[in-house]
Amino acid sequence: MPAPEPTLPQSSLPEAAAHFGAYVLADAAARARDITAATGGPPGTPALPAPSAEVPAPSAGLDRVLRGPTGLGTAGLRLTLPEEPQAPAAAQGTPIPGLYHHPVPEPDPVRVEEVSRRIKSWALDEVSLYPDDWEEEFDGFSVGRYMVGCHPDAPTIDHLMLATRLMVAENAVDDCYCEDHGGSPIGLGERLLLAHTALDPLHTTREYQPEWAKSLHSDAPRRAYRSAMEYFAQTASASQTDRFRHDMARLHMGYLAEAAWAQQDHVPEVWEYLAMRQFNNFRPCPTITDTVGGYELPADLHAQPAMQKVIALAGNATTIVNDLYSYTKELDAPGRHLNLPVVIAEREGLSDRDAYLKSVEVHNDLMHDFETEAAALAADCPVPSVQRFLRGVAAWVDGNHHWHQTNTYRYSLPDFW
Numbered sequence: 212m213p214a215p216e217p218t219l220p221q222s223s224l225p226e227a228a229a230h231f232g233a234y235v236l237a238d239a240a241a242r243a244r245d246i247t248a249a250t251g252g253p254p255g256t257p258a259l260p261a262p263s264a265e266v267p268a269p270s271a272g273l274d275r276v277l278r279g280p281t282g283l284g285t286a287g288l289r290l291t292l293p294e295e296p297q298a299p300a301a302a303q304g305t306p307i308p309g310l311y312h313h314p315v316p317e318p319d320p321v322r323v324e325e326v327s328r329r330i331k332s333w334a335l336d337e338v339s340l341y342p343d344d345w346e347e348e349f350d351g352f353s354v355g356r357y358m359v360g361c362h363p364d365a366p367t368i369d370h371l372m373l374a375t376r377l378m379v380a381e382n383a384v385d386d387c388y389c390e391d392h393g394g395s396p397i398g399l400g401e402r403l404l405l406a407h408t409a410l411d412p413l414h415t416t417r418e419y420q421p422e423w424a425k426s427l428h429s430d431a432p433r434r435a436y437r438s439a440m441e442y443f444a445q446t447a448s449a450s451q452t453d454r455f456r457h458d459m460a461r462l463h464m465g466y467l468a469e470a471a472w473a474q475q476d477h478v479p480e481v482w483e484y485l486a487m488r489q490f491n492n493f494r495p496c497p498t499i500t501d502t503v504g505g506y507e508l509p510a511d512l513h514a515q516p517a518m519q520k521v522i523a524l525a526g527n528a529t530t531i532v533n534d535l536y537s538y539t540k541e542l543d544a545p546g547r548h549l550n551l552p553v554v555i556a557e558r559e560g561l562s563d564r565d566a567y568l569k570s571v572e573v574h575n576d577l578m579h580d581f582e583t584e585a586a587a588l589a590a591d592c593p594v595p596s597v598q599r600f601l602r603g604v605a606a607w608v609d610g611n612h613h614w615h616q617t618n619t620y621r622y623s624l625p626d627f628w
């Protein structure tokens with residue numbers, strides 16, 4: 212007589228979500244209950260004003276999924292700051308005409324001030340990040356404003372500091388190893404690999420371990436990576452920490468492709484550039500939104516292809532935002548700096564202006580695809596941690612745009628309109 216079929220756990224979630232698998236959903240639902248209990252209620256979403264007038268508005272349903280409900284009695288369902296700023300200062304800087312984006316309020320100045328104070332103390336006293344003459348540039352980067360704006364649901368300043376240290380460390384590696392502050396494509400693979408061991412430790416014999424441990428203190432990028440990762444791993448779960456390591460390996464692979472093209476003075480095809488930029492990408496920043504928010508998106512749900520697609524589209528949209536806002540800065544830099552408008556102009560024989568405007572369209576398509584895919588996933592998988600993670604990624608996308616638009620110390624628009 213054949214053995215009885217094992218009984219699979221049945222999902223308590225709607226039939227529409229069945230393709231995520233009963234095991235995955237049952238586990239996620241259980242963890243979501245724990246998380247909801249631990250964080251004191253259902254996740255909220257950011258209350259955001261209507262999108263800018265020049266570009267098509269998203270549907271009301273989509274906005275509700277990504278930014279939460281509006282109207283009487285819904286305030287508690289939104290992802291808002293614990294203490295909302297009373298009178299947000301007017302945003303500086305001009306948004307790129309025609310760029311599809313969601314304006315957000317100025318980040319809470321009280322939080323910004325405290326994060327800015329703490330990050331400077333970490334940079335100077337804990338990791339000796341930069342010499343005196345880089346101070347103005349460090350301040351001009353406004354990393355406190357950046358991270359407070361991108362993580363409106365962070366429960367505490369300590370949570371915000373996790374993201375802020377990593378952001379500073381990531382930029383130290385980019386600046387010192389790849390770009391303006393002594394960076395070069397020559398030997399980049401070696402530097403990145405050795406720095407990566409500050410995130411993903413070497414396990415070797417007693418004889419060689421101490422030399423490796425010492426190396427993590429030997430330059431500013433490694434000191435910053437090591438320390439920022441140590442703080443992060445103290446708060447994040449093992450799987451959140453491993454997710455971050457994986458995203459950083461992706462980032463380093465993207466830096467290497469960019470460096471190879473720089474070394475050969477080669478301009479890739481547009482699709483090849485977009486592939487590189489999917490790796491040399493902000494992705495490691497929005498994907499820690501749950502750690503910074505004090506909850507966890509379970510690994511199995513993070514790994515679902517639909518979630519991976521949403522994350523990739525969000526990362527790509529945020530990174531093309533950088534290509535557009537940093538266009539004039541990169542034109543002024545020595546040598547040829549690849550960004551989407553430069554690659555489209557070269558490969559498709561367009562004028563600088565037409566290539567830039569086409570890049571705005573590419574960005575807008577990515578944003579619309581991100582929002583459509585995120586809304587579909589939110590509908591298919593009504594697990595609280597999934598919903599909150601999707602809103603966290605959307606908040607990061609909006610905060611990232613706001614920072615680029617308003618960082619007039621760093622960025623200025625070309626004269627194309």
Ligand SMILES: CC(C)=CCC/C(C)=C(\C)COP(=O)(O)OP(=O)(O)O
Pocket residue numbers: 378381382385462491492493494495496530533534537
């Ligand atoms: C914070 C982080 C993960 C950065 C990774 C890659 C990166 C530095 C960007 C996506 C920004 O691009 P870019 O190097 O062009 O920066 P700037 O234009 O110099 O601001």
Ligand SMILES: [Mg+2]
Pocket residue numbers: 533534537538541550
């Ligand atoms: Mg750039």
